[in-house]
Amino acid sequence: MTKSLLLAASLLTATMQLQASEPxxxxxxxxxxxxxxxxxxxxxxxxxxxxxxxxxxxxxxxxxxxxxxxxxxxxxxxxxxxxLSDAIKQVMPDSYRGVNNVVALSDVHGQYDVLISLLKNQKIIDADNNWAFGDGHMVITGDMFDRGDKINEVLWFVYQLDKQAKAAGGMLHLLMGNHEQMVLGGDLRYVHERYDLASELMAKSNDELYGADTEIGQWLRSKHTLVKINDVLYMHGGISSEWLDRGLTIAQANKLFRDNIGKPKSELKQDELLNFLFYGNGPTWYRGYFKDNFTEAELDKILAYFKVNHITVGHTSQKQVLGLFNNKVIAIDSSIKLGKQGELLLIENNQFSRGLFDGARKPL
Incomplete structure (x- = not known):
């Protein structure tokens, strides 16, 4: 057998072994x-x-x-x-008042089964996975992408929930996290191996599967990075004092994120303002609230700037929904990404509680 035939046979055997080992x-x-x-x-x-x-x-x-x-x-x-729905790809307002019920969670990272169980147990969805939260608002503070192996199941479920929430008089606010920005911008370091097959068969990289010419890509590109509901400001990472120095508004930042999401990191870093927004101390990466040198006095200035009493963030993993600085900061990344369980934040008539995985609720 020639060397080329041996090589071809070896490659074929390796491919068959790979397919056989795949779930x-x-x-x-x-x-x-x-x-x-x-x-x-x-x-x-x-x-x-x-x-x-x-x-x-x-x-x-x-x-x-x-x-x-x-x-x-x-x-x-x-x-x-x-x-499919064009209505949920329209850019909606980024500030709301008079909302009685809010539920918030973060950092699902493809853990579809945990997400469904948590929402069912807390009666946010019904037995058939449909919206059951009436005119309430749901906030997901980013990071549906990467790590896990049920990304598309999560995306299409949230897509349908978005549509159902509007029909019921409620609202679903899907905010962009750093992993949405990474994938759409071509940083694919954390993409699960399950999606290698789609890229191979369709001859497209993973970011192209969610490009501006796709239904999911268009839907994602219509979403905000920050939203204000009543007296609470939501985003993925956090607001640093650097934001205040720049004098940015929520609307300005959301437009800049929408206009530039999907651009490669090298291009974004060439623009000083975009480099701040998308990286470092920007609202999708900042972790300062969890550091020892961050003070309540600094936090109070940030809250006063936005005229809110609370900031809710994901991104920095906790074992549970956690209130800091007398609940002025609420951390909602409850480690759903680990695929075992998780929690959500419930705000009902200005009362804050933890929604536990088993359906129980505890005051925050």
């Missing part, structure tokens, strides 16, 4: 919904042609989106079949 579930993925290339200049947002791509038994399938509905191919497991 069966990893051979199913999607859907990835793309705008079709040839879009008429007269096409409206509602009649634009779209194509859905599915991976079933490690093979690529496609289907045309019809009437905003997706139908997965036969023998394709339990992959999501979302009903």
């Amino acid at each position: 069966l579930a990893y051979q199913f993925d999607g859907p990835y919904v793309f705008d079709s290339p040839a879009i008429s200049k007269t096409a409206t947002q509602t009649d634009k042609p779209q194509t859905a791509y599915w991976i079933c038994n490690a093979k690529l399938h496609s289907s045309v989106v019809s009437n905003n509905s997706l139908k997965r191919p036969d023998n394709c497991g339990q992959l999501p079949e979302p009903q």
